[in-house]
């Protein structure tokens with residue numbers, strides 16, 4: 443079997459609410475989506491809900507090759523970008539190709555990807571994640587409450603700009619999740635908005651009121667000394683890693699005792715890179731947590747990682763409207779996958795064309811810029827603030 447072609451389809455989609463964190467508290471409800479299709483001479487097509495223009499250069503490396511040799515192809519692509527490094531847009535393109543190749547491999551095997559990757563069951567524990575700094579108290583309650591109705595007993599909240607608001611909102615999340623478990627797992631995420639010093643000071647205050655399971659990105663992703671200082675000075679575990687580029691970045695954090703839980707994400711790592719990072723963490727007895735992704739498709743890998751604890755779910759269906767189906771659902775607090783081949787993603791091509799022909803009057807900024815003042819001081823939330831762009 444040979445790889446013969448690819449197709450990259452881009453589109454803009456509207457989410458039913460803004461996505462917001464401390465760097466962009468007012469939120470953004472438009473997003474740019476991509477679908478990468480890898481074609482073969484035997485008519486089987488691999489799909490990844492990702493991809494960018496860098497795929498064009500990388501395709502030359504994999505064209506004509508057998509798609510089943512996924513890890514070898516990943517190495518060839520990793521070597522190809524050698525001097526510039528497997529990072530940024532190049533890493534995102536390699537990741538997209540890698541996901542599409544794994545989808546192909548499982549489809550060729552006529553089995554779900556979780557089985558190809560060696561999982562026993564197609565299931566992994568879920569935690570709810572608001573990505574909703576702009577949400578009102580009532581919306582926060584409703585979001586976690588709906589998740590709790592599906593058995594989810596863990597939640598992560600975006601915080602960082604106001605201690606008063608943060609404490610109140612953590613309490614709302616806790617109350618909603620308490621339906622499932624008297625002491626739900628509570629996590630907070632500041633997306634590198636705080637400095638290490640601020641993280642320690644502010645987390646010590648939060649921990650007077652709540653038992654926090656992990657604090658996510660309390661310092662810059664590469665700041666192993668800052669992260670280590672936070673880890674030593676707060677009760678919560680320090681989690682980071684969703685924006686790292688691969689095992690080399692993760693290794694320096696682990697060997698410097700700077701991280702307690704590794705967040706692994708599909709955007710930069712793909713399935714091959716995420717599995718490498720998870721294995722590295724496993725060697726040091728550290729748990730990993732899979733980052734949120736459209737249609738929760740990375741649950742296939744999460745189910746096959748022995749040191750995986752729980753995966754982030756976002757749960758707003760509007761983000762999934764280019765898919766006809768994705769063959770997984772949240773049941774009793776777990777993402778439960780079915781037996782469809784590959785990732786189980788079925789594309790709704792009519793919906794895709796509609797989105798591609800929709801004019802929203804503006805192009806969203808998907809680069810998620812860091813907010814002015816981040817790492818320097820605590821800026822109060824100003825509802826009228828739009829200078830993050």
Ligand SMILES: [Mg+2]
Nearest residue numbers: 631633658684
């Ligand atoms: Mg995060």
